[in-house]
Amino acid sequence: MVGRRLSETEVAAYDVVPAEIARRVRIIRIPLIPGGYAGMTLVRTVLLARDVEPDGSSPLLAHELVHVRQWTEEGILRFSSSYLGSFLRNLARLRRWNAAYHQIDHELEAKQETTDWLRRRSRANAESEARAAAAAAESDRRQGPDGPPPADAEPDPGPSAA
Secondary structure (H helix, E strand, C coil), rough: CCEEEHHHHHHHHHCCHHHHHHHEEEECCCCCHHHHCEEEECCEEEEEEECCCCCCHHHHHHHHHHHHHHHHHHHHHHHHHHHHHHHHHHHHHHHHHHHHHCCCHHHHHHHHHHHHHHHHHHHHHHHHHHHHHHHHHHHHHHHHCCCCCCCCCEEEEEEECC
């Protein structure tokens, strides 16, 4: 159960956690996570029930990395007691395990930050696509309607002074 570290692509992509913390994260795939959850975080170790592409595009991994940051910022004792306390208060109020879990303060924060991360990625991708389309249009404009001139063509001298 050695696991893997995040690639530099992932470290750059998952901006929900500082890079210096992200570089210390270990990802371990285990087929059965208690409760049937897709992921679980224990300090800097992220347990995943399934593999994720190492390209920095996984919302599940982004969510779990928010928890890594929370563990790091709050420390083991404070994070654990806060997480468990929030769950128990929710369970007493809601009387349903799953509903109580989804209302844990740390889970709500991780869900919101993952949503924000997805929006930033979507906006960045749209901007990148727009830049690529503009560059292609500019290239087409420079080449003219018939495409680029042949490689052995004489340069156009411009308008003649007749």
